[in-house]
Amino acid sequence: MFPTPIAETFPATVGQLSVWRDIEKMPPERRWEANLVFVWDLPAGQWPENDIWEAIGGLGMRHGSLRTSYVIGDDGMPRQRLAADTAAEVRDRVRQGTADCAERAAMEAAELQREIDATAELPWRAWILTEDGAPRQVLLVVNHMAADGAAMLLMREDFERLLRGETLPPARGPLEMALDQEGAGSGRLRAAEKHWRRTLAAAPRLAPDAPQGPPLGATLHTGIPMPQANEGAARHEVTLASLILGVYYTALCEVTGAPVHLFYPMSANRFDDDHAAVVTSLNQWAPLLLELDEPFPQRLGRVHWRSFAALKHGVCSPDAILAIREAHERDGGDPGYYYNPILAPAGFPSGDELTDPSLERYPPARVTGPGFYVIARGLTSLDLIVRVHRPGWTSEALDRLLTRMQQLLAETLGGRAL
The missing domain is CATH 3.30.559.30 (Nonribosomal peptide synthetase, condensation domain)
Structure with missing residues (x-):
């Protein structure tokens, strides 16, 4: 059972807010720069496309950020909310289709530059890449609000475990983190501000x-x-x-x-x-x-x-x-x-x-x-x-x-x- 009704919203974490502030400064035609692109080789073996898509859906149910969209309030602050409540819904909204491995380079370049609007859709997209008709790789484009480089390594490991048939429970996610940062974690934020002021005061001039x-x-x-x-x-x-x-x-x-x-x-x-x-x-x-x-x-x-x-x-x-x-x-x-x-x-x-x-x-x-x-x-x-x-x-x-x-x-x- 998941920790919150799907319609409820929560504050953004400071990490999510940091990315959003960068996105706000981008011209609309450059907002694709918030995207990350990755290609995962499939583990050795024969993997039916349906199994791959089911693992993609399961990945979204394990990690709340992968089924989160954002509501921007009148104060300009983003709030996060769960935007899908089943693995099938995640799978169907993320699935983009199948292409040949020979098209990989062109697809990476094109899809990287197709904006993901995290206020209106799930923050990631996926394709299966095939060679001689057999699945060989998965191409992912992820909005940076949902994941960073370290998170992508975690996603890859969990995807392979799900593909092999493991059952993985929901993991701790950004909803819990946001509540902590508003409470017990707030002292850490104040200490960071002091460090920034001290460091920049001693920094050289341009x-x-x-x-x-x-x-x-x-x-x-x-x-x-x-x-x-x-x-x-x-x-x-x-x-x-x-x-x-x-x-x-x-x-x-x-x-x-x-x-x-x-x-x-x-x-x-x-x-x-x-x-x-x-x-x-x-x-x-x-x-x-x-x-x-x-x-x-x-x-x-x-x-x-x-x-x-x-x-x-x-x-x-x-x-x-x-x-x-x-x-x-x-x-x-x-x-x-x-x-x-x-x-x-x-x-x-x-x-x-x-x-x-x-x-x-x-x-x-x-x-x-x-x-x-x-x-x-x-x-x-x-x-x-x-x-x-x-x-x-x-x-x-x-x-x-x-x-x-x-x-x-x-x-x-x-x-x-x-």
Whole structure:
């Protein structure tokens, strides 16, 4: 039995509200930028399409955020409500059809850019991709209000369990989280605001009259397989996410000539049992100021522990934080460097072949959001995806940064230089 009547509404969690505030700032024609796209390989075996769709429906019943839509009040605040009450209803509203695996790339590009209106429909869509008529993959597009990168890994694991015939009970979801954040969790929100104010007050100023260049996009394919990357981080007694952040900071210092940088690492906000397995959007930014003078290998530990302390303040009221950030930047404060590690955990199925690195440059598809954004993506091998549209950066400077980052990663993890 589920915890609430389907017509009842509840406040949004701070994670959901954070995404909604970003969506509000997007021009209507760019609101597809709130979408995430994923392709799951089906487990080995023969899977009838009907079984796959039934597992999709069951997935929606296990995780409340996947059958949640949002009602926007007169005060501009979103409220969440369950918008489907059976697995069959979830299945039928999410199911988009079947296509050939050969169409995957074109479908990913097209469907990513088809907005999901989370106020009017369920926040995800699914397709089955076939090869020689047999199902091989599932393509998903999910509105970011429903899930983040970590949640997608949880969804994939539960989908495979449901596909194999397991019965999974309803999991803790964002309804319970929202009620907690209005009650016992409110003190944590106030502590986060204090951390933001202290950190931004000490942050550097933006260089005056820095020219604004064109939007830049690049992907650095490091060629380093994930098992090797995780082993290299373990040798330095830090997480892989912290090691990459240390590389990011070091390369920035060298390319810009400045020793102090404000970062906004993404906090997964999954540091305890109550949050670790919740499928919803928990990600929020946390401010981190770095000024370190140790040689690179020695600074990795300090980056790790400083980022860990900052990430504990990731659960915060987005409206309160927006006011703090706007005041900081209005006063000439540096807009910061954003960082989001989306890294599969050690032991996740992956290849182990080291390959040559490469640098791919392109105009970025997304033009809203952070002005300097590095996404560390690691499923089979480690890639760095970069979007830049902040003053003072040129394509040549970005090339120097990524070349240096690759060199540091190669020296630390055993890869190859560009």
